[in-house]
Amino acid sequence: EVLLQQSGAELVRPGSSVKISCKASGYTFTDYYMHWVKQRPEQGLVWIGRINPANGNTVYAEKFKSKATLTADKSSNTAYMQLSSLTSEDTATYFCTRGLYWGQGVMVTVSS
Amino acid sequence: DIQMTQSPSFLSASVGDRVTINCKASQNINKYLNWYQQKLGEAPKRLIYNTNNLQTGIPSRFSGSGSGTDYTLTISSLQPEDFATYFCLQHNSFPWTFGGGTKLELK
Numbered sequence: 001e002v003l004l005q006q007s008g009a010e011l012v013r014p015g016s017s018v019k020i021s022c023k024a025s026g027y028t029f030t031d032y033y034m035h036w037v038k039q040r041p042e043q044g045l046v047w048i049g050r051i052n053p054a055n056g057n058t059v060y061a062e063k064f065k066s067k068a069t070l071t072a073d074k075s076s077n078t079a080y081m082q083l084s085s086l087t088s089e090d091t092a093t094y095f096c097t098r099g100l101y102w103g104q105g106v107m108v109t110v111s112s
Numbered sequence: 113d114i115q116m117t118q119s120p121s122f123l124s125a126s127v128g129d130r131v132t133i134n135c136k137a138s139q140n141i142n143k144y145l146n147w148y149q150q151k152l153g154e155a156p157k158r159l160i161y162n163t164n165n166l167q168t169g170i171p172s173r174f175s176g177s178g179s180g181t182d183y184t185l186t187i188s189s190l191q192p193e194d195f196a197t198y199f200c201l202q203h204n205s206f207p208w209t210f211g212g213g214t215k216l217e218l219k
Contacts (some may be wrong), residue, residue: 035208045148045156045199047208061207062113095155099146100167102155 002026004096004103011109012086019082020106022096029077030054032098036070036081039105040092048094051079086110114138114202118211124219129190133214135200137181144204147176147185150213151196159198160185190216 007021022034036048049060053072060068067090069082079096086108093105115138125131135145143163148156158167160176163183173188187194195218200211 044213045201045210047201047210049207059206097155100158100161102157105155 002098002101004098004101006094006096006103006106009107009109011111014087014110014112016086017082017084018086018108019080020094020108022079022081022103024077024079024098029072030074034070034072034079035097035099036068037095037097038092039095048081053079083108113207114141114205114209116200116202116209116211118200118214120214121212123214123216125190125216126219127190127192131187131190131216133185133198133200133216135178135183135185135202135211137183137202137204140180141202141204143179144202145176145178145183146201146203147174148199148201149194149196150199156199192218 003025005023010018012018030053033050033052035050038046038048047061048064048068049058049070051058051070051072058070067083071080083090088110091110093107095105096103117136119134123131145163146158147160149159150156159170159174163178164176175186177184195216198214202209
């Protein structure tokens with residue numbers, strides 16, 4: 001069974017950074033791109049970017065190029081996304097997804 | 113970026129109704145269009161991939177069609193569990209872009 005297990009909710013201060021994880025199981029981690037998607041409360045979905053876990057190659061949406069950093073650890077079958085210089089605009093749920101399979105989402109709240 | 117204009121934003125319907133949801137792309141997306149259903153507090157669920165391919169396990173009352181810039185999701189006979197929000201996603205070119213969503217509500 002394919003599972004994408006994401007880390008827990010985060011409450012972070014404005015200006016700080018946060019790193020969230022997505023642990024994959026039930027398939028060969030390096031065979032599929034991992035995508036990340038943002039969803040602000042009661043709003044739509046926004047594609048952040050994707051990583052190829054086999055070689056670390058990344059593609060980002062322009063608006064996230066200085067906000068998000070995607071990495072992957074083949075040894076632990078885990079994808080990561082770091083978000084930097086956090087503002088209230090970054091308060092959202094962040095999903096990792098393989099297209100068909102999705103993580104449960106991580107709620108990141110930016111508040112002082 | 114390819115803009116995806118989804119309509120309607122809200123749809124009120126009854127059990128048994130046939131409903132259609134549309135997505136219009138700002139340029140040809142070569143049928144690289146997926147449909148997702150999302151319920152409150154849950155991750156999206158893929159219903160249809162590449163315009164008209166029904167995901168395994170999804171009821172046959174869901175279907176997709178379209179080409180070029182215009183795509184449609186049809187639910188042939190609404191069931192109580194279908195009341196949710198629906199999104200389209202183009203994956204023809206980067207950045208991938210979603211439609212704004214259609215909230216399907218019980219009339």
